[in-house]
Amino acid sequence: MNMWKSHWNQLWRLFFLQTSRNNRTVDGLGFFHVLSPLINRWANNQREKADISRRHLQYFNANPICASHVVGVVENLEERRTSGDEISGEQIERMKDALSAVITARGDYFFEVVLVPLGLTIGSIFAIYSSYVGPVIFLALYNYYHFQARIGGYLKGVQLGEGLGGEHVTNIFKEQGFLGGCAAFASGAFTALVFTRASDMGGLRYVGWGIASIVGFLLLRRRLPFVWSVAIVFLTTFLFLLV
């Protein structure tokens, strides 16, 4: 309970880390915003406060969910620096950069390629049968890992400091392989469902159009952004129904 109380100020801020994302410093301002309540405690005078603030306002780019690990580690190092450990600002910056790169690679793949498509595919399969269970399953599955990474990752970072960089990062999201297989299986199930529904409603004509849509989409995606590929295939489907 005490742990929650003392970290509450950082925890809620972590959920808004990416709000001021920009092309130059990416989430630098967001990173500063999370740590800003602690900076007064870390600085002995106004000049040091400005120095620490400027340091944490610099470039920061990490997966917004996994960034909490980095915030936790930086907090741990700054606390130890304040209590007299020989840790320089440059060391903290180096740790921050290295950990951001590693953790973002893991986090982007796990959340964007595995978890979100898995949750949405399962959710959509249920939703196609007009079941409200779909969104519930998706939200439960996604947010279980989301909260674990955001809150658990931050607390782990505060607890372990630079120790988080080794074994913990290697073992993070260890269900990735299994869930990746589940996501592929669910995608296959979704595709089968789409084909059988089209076959039931319009026979070979609809199935043939479905195959043409898939091939067309795959070819368009080699050249065009996702949204334009979707728009073109959607419009051609409209023309198909019109004719």
Added chain:
Amino acid sequence: MNPILATSLLGGVLALDNRGSLKLMISQPLCGGLLTGIVLGAPAEGFFVGVVLQVMFLGHVSMRGESRPDTPLGSVFAAALYILINRDCGWNPTVSGLILFCSLFLAIVVSAIGQIAYRWWESRSWYFTDLAMRYVSEGKSSRASALHLSTLLFHFLYAFIVMLVVLPSGQIVVRFVVSRTSGDFSGSFNPLYVLVPFIGAGSLIRLNLVKSRVFWFVAGFLVSYVFLLVRG
């Protein structure tokens, strides 16, 4: 409350989830359509539109902060348009396919414009960091910190204003299209919701065409296909 104002407020709130990095995922079309339906008193219809939009964008992956289409706003817009126009037409089944097509097409346009708008915003919003740096140098840290939170207002207002402007205009356009063409194509667009998921299937195939996953994709396809055939 006025339905346009209510859906605009919902669009603004969902933008906080999507762009404000809250990332609870309630802004995904699967949930956004349902929420719009609840707000407008037609949850089943809102959910239906949200799902159709969601399945088109199923396999979309955005890595390393790459900008993504604004489908959360698109889903609120599509669901609201579909419900409001259908309500005007007395839920006439012969025109609902055409209304669905128009709503989804305009939603894709809104999503694409949203993506462009946020790319523009990200190329300009470093101004806030510059200003924060100046405040920090002057010893006004709390003001610098508040600057970050103030950008939430931009995300809310962008979605709120877009909905407030685009939804009434969309209603006029769709009403015009329906009144001019409904007699010619009565019912022809009703199977749209069966064909549109092929786009999602295409994007999922693309996502799973890697050595480690293709086996499970094919297994999922075959097992489900046989199951669906046996079950009838």
